[in-house]
Amino acid sequence: MTTSNPIQTLLQQTPFMLIDGALATELEVLGCDLNDALWSARLLAEAPEKIRQVHQAYFEAGADCTITASYQATVPGFMQAGMSASEARALIQRSVTLAQEARDAVWQPDQLDRPRPLIAASVGPYGAYLADGSEYRGGYDLDRAGLVEFHRERLALLLAAGADLLAVETLPSLDEALAITDLLATHPEAQAWITFSARDGDSISDGTPIAECAAALASCPGVAAIGVNCTALPHIESLIRAIRGACDLPILVYPNSGETYDPVSKTWHPAACSDHADGPSGLRQGAPLWLAAGAAGIGGCCRTGPEDIRALAQWRHELCE
Numbered sequence: 311m312t313t314s315n316p317i318q319t320l321l322q323q324t325p326f327m328l329i330d331g332a333l334a335t336e337l338e339v340l341g342c343d344l345n346d347a348l349w350s351a352r353l354l355a356e357a358p359e360k361i362r363q364v365h366q367a368y369f370e371a372g373a374d375c376t377i378t379a380s381y382q383a384t385v386p387g388f389m390q391a392g393m394s395a396s397e398a399r400a401l402i403q404r405s406v407t408l409a410q411e412a413r414d415a416v417w418q419p420d421q422l423d424r425p426r427p428l429i430a431a432s433v434g435p436y437g438a439y440l441a442d443g444s445e446y447r448g449g450y451d452l453d454r455a456g457l458v459e460f461h462r463e464r465l466a467l468l469l470a471a472g473a474d475l476l477a478v479e480t481l482p483s484l485d486e487a488l489a490i491t492d493l494l495a496t497h498p499e500a501q502a503w504i505t506f507s508a509r510d511g512d513s514i515s516d517g518t519p520i521a522e523c524a525a526a527l528a529s530c531p532g533v534a535a536i537g538v539n540c541t542a543l544p545h546i547e548s549l550i551r552a553i554r555g556a557c558d559l560p561i562l563v564y565p566n567s568g569e570t571y572d573p574v575s576k577t578w579h580p581a582a583c584s585d586h587a588d589g590p591s592g593l594r595q596g597a598p599l600w601l602a603a604g605a606a607g608i609g610g611c612c613r614t615g616p617e618d619i620r621a622l623a624q625w626r627h628e629l630c631e
Contacts, residue, residue, distance in 0.1 A: 313499050315534045316428055316474050317560050320374055321606055323425040325629055329564050329609025330368035330376045331619050337364060339615070347441040348391055351383035354401040355393070358408055365412035371616040372623025373609070374427050376412065377477045378405040381434035382441070384464055399467055406431055406471035430503070431473035433490070435481050436460050446507055446540075448482035448516030457489035465493050469500055476502035480540045482515035484523045494532035503535040503562055511548030514538075520549050521556040528557035537562035540611045543596055544589025550603040560606035567613035568592065594621045 320327055334350045340360050346352050353361055365376045380402055388398030409429045417427055436457060437445030444450065452460060468476060478490050487504050494500050504527060506514040513519050520538070527533050536559050538549050543565050553561050568591060590596030593610050600608060610618050 313501055313532075315560075316501055317503065317534050317562075317607065320425050320428065321560065324374065325626055326601060326605065327560075327562070327607035328372055328374045328619060328622055328626065329430075329562065329607055330365075330371075330373040331564075331610035331614035331616065332612050333361070333364055333377065333379055333381075335613050336367065336615055337361070340364070347382075348387060349382045349438075349441070350379050351381065351387070351401070351405075352391070354379055354383060354404050354408075355397075358404060361405075362408045362412050365409045366415055367616045368619055369412055369416040369427055371620040372424075372626075373619050374425060375430050375607075375609070376409050376427065377479070378409050378429065378431045378468075378473065380405040380464070380468060381432040381479070382438045384439050384460075387439050399463075402464055402467045403471040406468060406473045410472065428474040429472075430475050430477035431468035431471070433461065433465060433468065433476050433478040433502070435479075435486055437482060438480065445480045445482050446509075446515050448486075448514075450483070450486075454485050454489050454492070457486050458492050461490060461493055465490075465500075466497070469497055474501075475534055476500065478502050478504045480505065480507045482507050484514070484516075484518050484526060487523060487527060491527065491530040491533065494530070497532070500532050501534040502532055503537065504533060505537045505539040505562060505564070508538050508541040508545055508549055511545040512552060519552070521552045524553040524556035524559075528559060533559065535560040535562045535607065537564075537605070537607070539564045541565050542589075543568050543591070546596060547589070547599050547603050550600055550605050554604035561604055562607035562609075563600055563605050564607075564609035564611045564614075565593070565596070566611050567618075593618045594625060597622055597625065 361379045383402050385398040435445045508514050546563050
């Protein structure tokens with residue numbers, strides 16, 4: 311069974327796909343305390359209406375795709391927090407339902423001025439479950455087979471909940487990406503994007519060249535797009551060019567705002583002026599460069615918000631006039 315690529319379908323109707331921005335950042339703006347091993351996933355149980363509100367804000371800003379609150383949502387993670395396995399599974403699937411409800415509040419089937427927005431179910435890396443910052447390092451204590459087993463149940467739950475595709479994001483290693491492709495082979499109806507965290511303009515977080523990752527994933531069934539997220543702005547253009555030289559899949563980029571994250575203290579710090587000397591200072595400034603380099607989808611990760619997505623949507627509208 312061959313399933314059409316939902317990203318390719320959307321790109322037939324718009325110059326580039328507009329992905330949403332940070333979920334956790336906006337939840338904090340709404341007064342939520344996310345200082346917890348479950349991060350924003352804790353609110354799937356405690357304040358689901360806040361998650362729905364953030365998804366809706368991004369759709370209203372013009373996003374073509376929202377990413378669910380399942381990045382750090384796993385059955386073992388919820389069970390460690392005192393929930394039963396059945397409660398954990400229901401919360402993981404609730405992440406998709408909340409995004410679908412937000413889309414239904416903004417977009418109607420007879421609406422002709424924008425394509426039907428996509429729901430991308432977040433599949434965070436093993437390092438996100440560990441909650442120790444290792445999604446920015448790699449070097450896990452699990453081999454590829456162990457990573458397959460770690461991801462197996464959540465991936466099946468998110469697909470069963472009706473997500474349009476999976477957002478397999480912030481991966482620090484090629485091994486973890488290949489573990490995901492092993493699982494996709496068991497779900498012939500599934501489509502997923504795979505995005506890596508990168509440490510510079512050439513390599514992902516564990517040091518593997520991004521071009522090597524792109525070449526390895528280029529022909530894997532079910533891989534709808536590849537790219538980078540949760541990465542510093544100055545590295546994005548070079549990473550896009552490296553990916554484009556290795557494969558023809560759509561390239562998605564959703565970098566951080568430009569601030570620097572300390573995974574030990576779990577705090578953000580303003581970037582030094584020199585950090586942006588050779589790169590854009592924000593999403594809107596970077597978008598023309600990234601599209602010219604070969605990107606097909608642009609959005610934001612940590613410390614970005616609806617105002618950033620609204621600015622990109624306005625610029626895209628001007629491009630179409």
